[in-house]
Amino acid sequence: MSNYQGGRYYSRAKICQFCANKEIEINYKNAEVLKHYIDETGKIRPRRQTGTCAKHQRVVAKAVKNARHIALLPYVSE
Known part of the structure; x- marks a missing residue:
């Protein structure tokens, strides 16, 4: 998360x-x-929210898409 310090927000290193x-x-x-x-x-x-590197973000995206295809994860939530 970000911390407020003197008029600026500083986020922790991901x-x-x-x-x-x-x-x-x-x-x-x-x-x-x-x-x-x-x-x-x-x-x-996106990577800027999760902090994953580019290599692992690609693998995560492919795994999420596969999990959606076999109905382990929803495509949309209500």
């Missing part, structure tokens, strides 16, 4: 969770991990 922790697996079957990368309307969150 570190890719998948680069920092090699044990987290990006898989379309792992819906609990993928839920963190979609917003309340069902869209895939």
Whole structure:
């Protein structure tokens, strides 16, 4: 999140969770991990919000699309 300090907002440094922790697996079957990368309307969150690197953002996007296709994640939420 961002902190207010003297008229300016400073955001914390975003570190890719998948680069920092090699044990987290990006898989379309792992819906609990993928839920963190979609917003309340069902869209895939951009890198600037999640802090993932470009390599892992591509893998996350493909996994979310695969999970949607087999109905593990919704396309849209109501």
